[in-house]
Amino acid sequence: MEKRFEPYLTKVLDQAPRLLGQMDRNPLSNTYGCFDRQYWHYSVSDFPCSRHQEAVLTLALLYQIKHKKNPYYKNPKMKEWIRAALKFWMKMQSKDGSMSEWYPNEHSFGPTAFGVYAVSDTLLLMGNEIGDRDEIIIHLKRSADWLMKRSELRAQNQECGSIAGIYNVYLLTKDEKYKKIVQEKIKIMKSLQHKDGWFDEYSGADIGYLSLALFYLTDLYKKSKMAIVKKIIDKSVDFMSYFVHPDMTFGGVYGSRNTEYIFPFCFEFFAKGNASMIAKHSRESISNNVCVSPFSLDDRYLAYITYVYLKSYLESNTLRTISIPPYKKKLVKEFVDAGLLVYSKNGTYIIINYRKGGSFFAFVKGKSYIDSGIEVESNKTFTSGVLSNHNRQFDGKTLEVSGNLSVLKNRTMNPKRNVMLRLFQMSLGKSGRIGTFMKNAFRNKMITNVYDSDFRFTRKITLGNKINIYDEVKGNDTIKKVFVGTKSSYIYVPSSRYFQLNDLESSHTEVQESKINKNEFSLTRTIG
Numbered sequence: 001m002e003k004r005f006e007p008y009l010t011k012v013l014d015q016a017p018r019l020l021g022q023m024d025r026n027p028l029s030n031t032y033g034c035f036d037r038q039y040w041h042y043s044v045s046d047f048p049c050s051r052h053q054e055a056v057l058t059l060a061l062l063y064q065i066k067h068k069k070n071p072y073y074k075n076p077k078m079k080e081w082i083r084a085a086l087k088f089w090m091k092m093q094s095k096d097g098s099m100s101e102w103y104p105n106e107h108s109f110g111p112t113a114f115g116v117y118a119v120s121d122t123l124l125l126m127g128n129e130i131g132d133r134d135e136i137i138i139h140l141k142r143s144a145d146w147l148m149k150r151s152e153l154r155a156q157n158q159e160c161g162s163i164a165g166i167y168n169v170y171l172l173t174k175d176e177k178y179k180k181i182v183q184e185k186i187k188i189m190k191s192l193q194h195k196d197g198w199f200d201e202y203s204g205a206d207i208g209y210l211s212l213a214l215f216y217l218t219d220l221y222k223k224s225k226m227a228i229v230k231k232i233i234d235k236s237v238d239f240m241s242y243f244v245h246p247d248m249t250f251g252g253v254y255g256s257r258n259t260e261y262i263f264p265f266c267f268e269f270f271a272k273g274n275a276s277m278i279a280k281h282s283r284e285s286i287s288n289n290v291c292v293s294p295f296s297l298d299d300r301y302l303a304y305i306t307y308v309y310l311k312s313y314l315e316s317n318t319l320r321t322i323s324i325p326p327y328k329k330k331l332v333k334e335f336v337d338a339g340l341l342v343y344s345k346n347g348t349y350i351i352i353n354y355r356k357g358g359s360f361f362a363f364v365k366g367k368s369y370i371d372s373g374i375e376v377e378s379n380k381t382f383t384s385g386v387l388s389n390h391n392r393q394f395d396g397k398t399l400e401v402s403g404n405l406s407v408l409k410n411r412t413m414n415p416k417r418n419v420m421l422r423l424f425q426m427s428l429g430k431s432g433r434i435g436t437f438m439k440n441a442f443r444n445k446m447i448t449n450v451y452d453s454d455f456r457f458t459r460k461i462t463l464g465n466k467i468n469i470y471d472e473v474k475g476n477d478t479i480k481k482v483f484v485g486t487k488s489s490y491i492y493v494p495s496s497r498y499f500q501l502n503d504l505e506s507s508h509t510e511v512q513e514s515k516i517n518k519n520e521f522s523l524t525r526t527i528g
Contacts, residue, residue: 003317003318004313004314004316004317005268005283005312005313005316005317006313007283007286007287008264008286008309008310008312008313008316009065009067009069009070009309009310009313010069011286011293011294011295011309012058012062012294012306012309012310012313013062013069013070014294014295015294015295015297015302015306016058016062016072018299018302019055019058019302019303019306020059020081021037022035022036022037022052022055022299022302022303023035023037023055023081023085024040024041025081025084027080027084031048031088032084032087032088033081033083033084033085033086033087033088033089034048034052034053034088035052035053035055035056035085035088035303036048036049036052037299046104047100047103047104048088048092049100049101049102049111049300050089050092050093050099050100050101050111050115051099051101051110051111051114051115051300051303051304052300052303052304053085053088053089053092053115053118053119053303054114054115054117054118054303054304054305054307055085055302055303055304055306056082056085056086056089056118056119056122057117057118057119057121057122057125057307058303058306058307058310059072059078059081059082059085059122060082060121060122060125060126061125061307061310061311061314062078062310063075063078063079063082063126064125064126065310065313065314079126079129082122082126082130083130083131083132086119086122086130086132086136087132089115089119089139090135090136090139093139093142093143094107096142096146097112097139097142097143097144097145097146097147098112098143098146099111099112099115099143109147109150109152109158109162110152110155110158110161112143112146112147112162113147113152113158113159113161113162113165114158114161114165114304115143115165116140116143116144116147116162116165116166116168116169117161117162117164117165117168117216118307119136119139119140120140120165120168120169120171120172121168121219121307123136123137123140123168123172124168124171124172137169137172137173140169140172141169141173141175144165144166144169144178147162147165147166148166148177148178148181151185151188153192153200154200154201154202154203155200155201155202155209156189156192156199156200156201156213157199157201157209157210157212157213157216159185159189160189160199160212160213160214160216160217161212161213161216162185163182163185163186163189163216163217163220164216164217164219164220166178166181166182166185167179167182167220167223167224168223170182171223182220182224183226186220186226186228186229186232187228189232190228190231190232193232193235193236194337194338195337196235196239196335196337196338197235197236197237197238197239197240198210198236198239198335198338199213199236201255201256201257202256202257202387202491203256203387204255204256204257204338204339204353204355204356204387205239205255205256205335205338205340206251206255206256206257206258206259207240207243207250207251207252207255207259207260207262208250208251208255208257208259208260208261208262208263208495208496209257209259209495210236210239210240211240211250211261211262211263211264211266212263212305212308213236214233214236214237214240214263214265214266215263215265215266215308215311217229217232217233217236217266218233218265218266218269218270219265219311221233222269233266233270237266237267237270237274237275237278238274239335240262240274240278241274241277241278241323241325241326242326242333242335242340242342242351243351244277244278244281244325244326244327245327245349245361245363245368246325246327246349246363247290247363247368247502248281248284248285248288248290248291249285249290249291249368249500249502250262250281250285250291252361252370252487253353253356253359253360253361253370253371253372253373253385253487253488253489254340254351254352254353254356254359254360254361255353256356256387257491257495257496258489258491258496258497259292259495259496260291260292260496260498260500261291261292261293261495261498262278262282262291263305263308263309263312264278264279264282264283264286264308264309264312264316265308265311265312265315267279267282268282268312268315268316269315271315271316271317271319271320272320272321273321273322273323274323276319276320276321276322276323277322277323277324277325279316279319280319280322281325283316289501290500290501290502291500292498292500293309294306294309296498296499296500297498298498301495326342326344326349327344327349327363328344329344330344330345330346331343331344331345332344332396334394338353338355339353339354339355339356339387339392340352340353340354341353341354341394341399343463345463345464345465346465347364347365347366347465348362348363348364348365348463348464348465348466348467348528349362349363349364350362350363350364350461350463350467352399352461354390354392354394354399354401355387355388355389355390356373356384356385356386356387356388357373357374357383357384357385357386357388357390357401357403357457357459358371358373358384358399358401358459358461359371359372359373359384359385360461362467362527362528364465364466364467364527364528365528367505367528368502368505369467369485369505369527370485370487370502370505371469371484371485371486371487372385372486372487372488372489372490373385373459373484374405374457374459374471374473374482374483374484375408375482375483375484375486375488376405376455376473376475376479376481376482377479377480377481377482378455378475378477378478378479378480379477380407380408380453381407381408382405382406382407382408382453382455383405383406383408383488383490384401384403384405384406384457384459385488385490386406386490386491388403388404388406388452389403390402390403391403397462397463397464398460398461398462398463399460399461399463400458400459400460401458401459401460401461402456402457402458402459403452403456403457404452404453404454404455404456404457405452405453405455405456405457405473405475406451406452406453406490407451407452407453408490409490409491453475454475454476454477455473455474455475455477456473456474456475457471457472457473458470458471458472459471459472465528466526466527466528467526467527467528468524468525468526469484469524469525469526469527470522470523470524471484471522471523471524471525472520472521472522472523473520473521473522474519474520475519475520476519477519478518478519479516479518479519479520479521481510481511482510482511482516482521482523483509483510483511484509484511484523484525485509485525487503509525511523
């Protein structure tokens with residue numbers, strides 16, 4: 001038997017006490033089995049977030065993995081806690097089968113889809129060791145039936161999660177209607193996949209969420225062996241290969257949702273060519289604590305996705321036929337639909353998103369540079385670094401991006417808003433249709449809606465052994481401050497803004513006041 005890559009397991013084992021500490025483990029408690037510590041322990045939340053219950057799959061895997069460093073293997077207490085977590089998940093289910101994540105009566109697609117996957121996969125793993133199996137399956141069918149009638153096209157990783165979950169329900173029930181809907185949904189996903197291999201994440205390509213979509217698709221392929229799924233995966237893996245950085249990080253400011261992690265399961269499972277190359281980088285990154293992984297996740301996301309690393313561990317073995325990473329080649333590659341330009345030559349590697357105002361990651365002469373765009377403080381704050389239809393010109397050497405700066409959103413919850421939301425959700429919001437309307441309204445406000453300002457910007461990036469960047473802004477209002485070279489995220493994305501080591505290398509620059517002429521400025525920089 002080939003040796004598995006142990007850090008995928010040991011990094012999770014290091015965090016297992018923190019994960020179990022989030023669970024109410026008192027069998028006499030009304031919230032026994034709940035993983036939302038904010039709800040059952042601190043009492044600062046008035047409802048439990050259903051997504052925390054996805055931690056049950058991590059517990060099930062720890063229960064099943066035999067390893068000398070794993071104290072949870074076949075432990076009777078662990079089996080009892082798994083059962084308690086499953087029962088609490090059933091308590092959280094709405095009558096229509098949907099689940100809530102951020103507020104009561106949310107009727108949300110994502111938590112329903114991911115919950116179905118985690119709970120159904122737990123049952124598949126545990127077999128007859130779960131005594132309430134039949135009752136849990138009834139609840140799973142209720143959620144799967146709700147998902148069958150709906151789709152999630154703006155964050156398509158969620159649709160992939162629902163497909164994998166529904167297929168698990170088919171395996172548990174042998175009801176052909178679930179297999180049929182999976183086949184129909186996969187055909188739709190194939191039609192939605194962009195020609196370059198990515199899926200929409202709020203109108204753009206995002207590396208972390210694409211790797212999450214690939215986790216669910218690969219799990220589906222492993223169980224179903226559907227040829228159409230393999231074709232989808234292959235295109236996505238080839239696309240992903242361009243976004244492995246020389247410093248062993250992934251994704252970031254040029255992605256539509258700014259995520260900086262990759263989930264390695266798909267690449268470990270296929271472990272050939274580009275998949276093998278990405279797996280190799282993932283291994284080096286997690287071994288050296290370079291990337292976002294279990295040790296850097298907050299409690300919320302630790303509950304959501306830790307099981308991915310355990311499944312990656314189970315698939316890992318000796319890597320073969322490793323392809324050459326694009327950053328070691330000479331190339332200029334453009335992904336037009338995504339707005340991404342990749343340039344590699346003589347040790348310089350840069351990825352630019354011109355739909356995000358020229359946001360980029362660059363690696364020049366052994367150093368990383370991250371730039372989210374131009375930030376301007378005037379009567380409000382503005383940025384070039386959000387997805388928009390900016391003008392773009394590229395002559396093979398210089399990329400020019402121009403457009404309007406967008407107004408930065410910086411809205412936080414306050415008591416008045418919270419009370420109004422709760423009153424609405426406990427009345428009209430109980431309706432599934434109205435709840436869905438509200439969910440979409442929140443997403444539009446916090447994520448997709450972009451409000452242009454009167455400030456115009458131009459960014460020119462000239463490529464070579466050194467990279468020259470020229471930024472210019474002109475407007476009607478007085479400019480107070482300007483920043484470039486910052487690493488920032490301007491939309492609400494729960495799984496972004498984690499710390500990683502290359503944050504320490506930020507080339508954050510405040511433009512000198514002498515270079516600002518009332519309502520305009522220009523600046524030239526060279527990196528490398």
